Amino acid sequence: MSIADGLKAAALLFVAAIAQVSIFSQVHVFGGVPQVLLVTLVGVALLRGTIVGAVAGFFAGLVIDTATLGQLGLTSLVLTVAGYWIGRYGETTGRDRRHAPFLSVAVVTILYAFGALLVHFMLGERAPGGAVLESLVPTTVMNLVLTAPVYALVRLLLRPLERADFATEVQLLG
């Protein structure tokens, strides 16, 4: 990954994080909140792999926690794992598949919700499982709606790498 790519990804995620805390967090549709940062992270991680996904998730979470004066590291922890998992999926099974962004967004939305719920629960904070479950479907639907335009934008800024650029663990015989 070039420095230019890194800067683009950082800018993209920064804008997405600011938009998330300032704009999208106030949009409530049927109890759900669109997560543009998560969708953007999915795009970046799918196109740039595990390491970039994990690092992007970490710093994006840091921006969120800082901007909202929340528990520092909480969102970072969840987004780091999410970015790593999406990057891994993009490097292996999900590469060159059209449905990969949508599948990733759907799965990560659910895992992110439960992950955040788990961390809050473990910290002894308020963890309203019922409310999270109720908002899960509308949130997932809205994230899926956002996926196509956001992924197209991310793909425009971060051109897909060649297959050889991906770090894989697939071992060939012979």
Added chain:
Amino acid sequence: MAPPNRSARVAVLGSSLQRSKPQPHPSRARSAVVRRSVLAVLVLVALGLLTISFRSPTSGVLHDAQSYGASALRPFQVAAVRVARPFRDAYNYFDSLARAKSQNEKLRQMVRDYRAQALLNAAAVQQNNELQRLLRFETGPRYPQDFRPVNAAVLAFPSGAFGQQIVIDAGTSSGVHLNTPVVSADGLVGKVTQVGRSTSVVTLLTDPDSAVPARDLKTRVSGLIRHGQNGTLILDRVPKDQVVDKGDWIITRGTVDRRYPDEYPYGIPIGRVVAVGTSDIASFLTVQVQPLANIDSLDAVAALVPKHPRAKP
């Protein structure tokens, strides 16, 4: 060198040559280690931040750094809010429209409910007033002492072109019997002409078949109250040489001779004389009486049942 007739399968399966254990490519193995290391480091850092932040949520270096970071991010947030404001306003506008639509329907339903409730309340107030007036009448000096009141609600108004009758919710179980006089708070209403166990039919004064012996309270002239035109009554059978003045009170005559007891007790107000006329060919005066009881809007009445079963009215 393999023999020419040797197949590929034999070459693979029959070979005694041991294949070496596949070794990952050094660069790929290194990549996996780096990848996992990065993840581990990031997770550990996140956990460290989380721990520190959790242990000192309102003070400490990390909190100060977070505050500075939030201050640094604030202009970006303000800018984002300003950029998004027109869109948010548009969204809120349409959202409020949608909400207003559903809210409007709810409010309409509430208005319908409240209107129905208000009508019920108004009817209850009216009935309450009438009952209180009835109660005052029953405890007042005009009430006949030998009778006890059986209060009843008016259930139906089957009055039509063929008869002026109402149905009340009192019958034989309450002591009501045939020809029992029925009054309202204002005055005489009629008498019971059909009686059931818990309901009765009251024939009103305005019925064509109704006839009530009455007298002028002031001049003591007697006559028969019959139905007249336009909801009025006529004091019939008053000789032309008798005097009846406009504005006189007409009351029930009551029993004059004990051998011929009247159905109605003495002194129940019936109405007020509104016009007195005469003609050369008629033998009686034409005395028009305006009934005191509002026959068209009766809600509660009282049947006058004798206190002593043997007592004749």
